[in-house]
Amino acid sequence: MYTIAENTDYKELTYLFYDNGLEITPGIERPSNVVKCWSCRNSINQDLIGGASLEMRNGHFVVADVAVNIEFRQKKIGTRLMNLIEEEIIKRGGNEAWLVAKAPDLYIKLGWEVVTREQAPDISKCFSCIKYGKECNPQILHKRF
Numbered sequence: 495m496y497t498i499a500e501n502t503d504y505k506e507l508t509y510l511f512y513d514n515g516l517e518i519t520p521g522i523e524r525p526s527n528v529v530k531c532w533s534c535r536n537s538i539n540q541d542l543i544g545g546a547s548l549e550m551r552n553g554h555f556v557v558a559d560v561a562v563n564i565e566f567r568q569k570k571i572g573t574r575l576m577n578l579i580e581e582e583i584i585k586r587g588g589n590e591a592w593l594v595a596k597a598p599d600l601y602i603k604l605g606w607e608v609v610t611r612e613q614a615p616d617i618s619k620c621f622s623c624i625k626y627g628k629e630c631n632p633q634i635l636h637k638r639f
């Protein structure tokens with residue numbers, strides 16, 4: 495059993511994101527553009543097993559990070575985190591959101607659509623990275639609510 499709640503320890507989350515392969519500096523302070531983030535904890539021992547963060551970048555809602563520790567994957571925790579993010583965007587009056595993902599399948603299953611770089615606003619550091627489109631090919635995804 496696990497519980498998902500608003501996160502109050504961003505630093506702890508950065509280690510989870512980093513350990514699950516996301517591009518983040520572990521231990522950084524919560525950036526000011528983080529709108530909200532969530533922690534998923536093991537209900538028995540309160541261990542952190544997953545998390546997600548929603549940011550505002552250049553005036554756009556962006557799903558910044560979503561991760562679930564490997565031994566807890568395929569149990570719909572990622573889906574629940576995404577559902578909470580989408581509910582939050584709608585609650586805040588948003589009608590669309592963006593994300594950049596190396597593994598887009600989860601998001602496509604949740605109704606997100608792959609778009610081209612030209613269709614997306616400037617919402618990711620990936621776009622100016624020298625590896626982008628060469629050795630690293632993340633997909634840009636968009637969803638309208």
Ligand SMILES: CC(C)(COP(=O)(O)OP(=O)(O)OC[C@H]1O[C@@H](n2cnc3c(N)ncnc32)[C@H](O)[C@@H]1OP(=O)(O)O)[C@@H](O)C(=O)NCCC(=O)NCCS
Nearest residue numbers: 514560561562567568569570571572573595596597599600
């Ligand atoms: C992506 C991630 C958060 C998904 O978490 P999860 O709890 O396993 O996701 P769910 O159980 O809700 O999966 C929902 C569906 O998406 C699919 N899915 C999830 N992650 C997938 C992946 N990486 N590749 C292909 N399919 C995936 C699942 O198979 C499942 O399909 P089903 O409904 O047909 O059974 C998790 O795999 C993870 O932390 N990965 C490493 C970090 C990462 O890549 N984060 C995303 C940023 S790009």
